[in-house]
Amino acid sequence: MENFTPISALLGGGLIGLAAVILMGTLGRVAGISGITGGLISFSSSDDKSWRLAFVLGLILVPIILVFVKPDLSVLEFKLTGWPLLISGAIVGWGTQLGNGCTSGHGVCGNARFSARSIVATVTFMIAGFVTVFISKYFGLYL
Amino acid sequence: MKGLISAFVSGGLFGAGLLISQMINPEKVIGFLDIVGDWDPSLAFVMIGALVVTFLGYRFVLNQPSPAFSDRFYMPTAKDIDGALIGGAAFFGIGWGLSGLCPGPAIALSALGGLNVVYFLGGMVGAMFLFRWRKR
Numbered sequence: 624m625e626n627f628t629p630i631s632a633l634l635g636g637g638l639i640g641l642a643a644v645i646l647m648g649t650l651g652r653v654a655g656i657s658g659i660t661g662g663l664i665s666f667s668s669s670d671d672k673s674w675r676l677a678f679v680l681g682l683i684l685v686p687i688i689l690v691f692v693k694p695d696l697s698v699l700e701f702k703l704t705g706w707p708l709l710i711s712g713a714i715v716g717w718g719t720q721l722g723n724g725c726t727s728g729h730g731v732c733g734n735a736r737f738s739a740r741s742i743v744a745t746v747t748f749m750i751a752g753f754v755t756v757f758i759s760k761y762f763g764l765y766l
Numbered sequence: 767m768k769g770l771i772s773a774f775v776s777g778g779l780f781g782a783g784l785l786i787s788q789m790i791n792p793e794k795v796i797g798f799l800d801i802v803g804d805w806d807p808s809l810a811f812v813m814i815g816a817l818v819v820t821f822l823g824y825r826f827v828l829n830q831p832s833p834a835f836s837d838r839f840y841m842p843t844a845k846d847i848d849g850a851l852i853g854g855a856a857f858f859g860i861g862w863g864l865s866g867l868c869p870g871p872a873i874a875l876s877a878l879g880g881l882n883v884v885y886f887l888g889g890m891v892g893a894m895f896l897f898r899w900r901k902r
Contacts, residue, residue: 626797628788632808635787636815642780643816644823649772651833651840654780656870657858657894664895666902674773679873681777686785686874696785699875700793701882703865708882712889714861715868720897722854723844725868727780729855730813733842735820743847744855751859756799759864765796 643732650674655728656682657719702765722748769835781874787812790875792866799863 643654652659652674663675690697703711719725722744724733729748733741759765788794789812797806832838844851862868867886875883 626794626806626808628808629811632787632811633815635783635785635789636812636817637819638779638783638786639812640783640816640819640823642776642778642783643820644827645772645779646776647824647833647839648827648830649776649834649836650769651836651838653840653842654776656780656868656873660869660873660891661894661898664891665898674769677770677773678777678780681774681779682781682870682874683777683876685778685781686790687877689782689785690878697790697878698788699791699879701866702792702796704882705885708865709885709889711861711865711867712872712886713893714889715858715865715872715886716861716890716893717897718854718857718859718861719869720854720894721850722856722858723842723851724855725858725870726813726862727868727870731816731820735817735824738842740842740844740847740851744851747852747855748859748862751856752799752863753801755860755863756796757802760800760803764864 639727639731640735643727643735646678647732653728653732655724655732657725658723658728661720704766707764718748772835780870783816784871784874787815790871790879795866795868795871796863799866 646652646654659675659678663672663679724741724744729741729744734745784790789809794806794808797804798809828839865886869890872883872886872890876887
């Protein structure tokens with residue numbers, strides 16, 4: 624087991640859970656980032672874009688503040704860059720809209736309600752992730 | 767206004783959680799998905815932490831007659847386990863495994879992650895836009 628960080632993982636996860644509970648308790652919305660973003664991009668003229676914008680603003684601004692206070696929080700290492708990364712982004716974008724959720728929407732919010740759709744989606748994207756990493760490592764795709 | 771502040775607070779806490787758990791780090795995510803290699807179980811613990819809090823919190827919150835600053839709960843209505851769900855999830859998992867990023871961390875990193883995040887977000891937002899445009 625490499626780089627295992629159980630305490631910060633549990634703490635960070637707890638905060639994510641708290642965020643989800645607050646969003647549901649105040650606005651009645653699922654804290655699924657692909658859904659929140661997709662709704663922001665959507666072509667329907669319903670006026671529910673303001674809360675989405677506020678959420679995304681918090682999602683972007685708070686990390687900036689945190690990193691200012693504790694710079695090592697922004698340590699990251701990309702395993703893919705350039706065009707392959709752009710294509711991966713497109714695959715994520717398409718897949719999350721088609722499947723109606725991602726790790727937050729299905730993985731956290733849906734599973735917390737024991738939604739059958741979310742359980743199936745989560746198992747599916749986990750397996751897809753495991754297989755993809757296995758194949759990518761085998762073919763030396765990563766940096 | 768209270769609703770907007772709540773949304774901002776929720777987004778902020780979410781971003782903080784992503785940062786503290788290191789889910790913004792592609793290497794950490796791929797480390798978890800590298801299940802037969804140098805396995806890093808951290809992501810599972812992030813999920814556990816999030817699920818426990820959400821499960822307990824939802825039990826309380828969803829028992830209220832309505833949300834605090836909205837007239838109703840907006841729960842997903844789809845019930846079928848269909849091709850779109852499975853295909854979409856599989857597709858998402860592939861992109862996630864390739865990049866080590868998903869929508870939350872990518873957006874949280876938009877100002878902090880440099881050019882790489884811009885590439886990922888460009889692809890992600892572009893594809894989302896295209897998908898929504900086709901469905902309009």
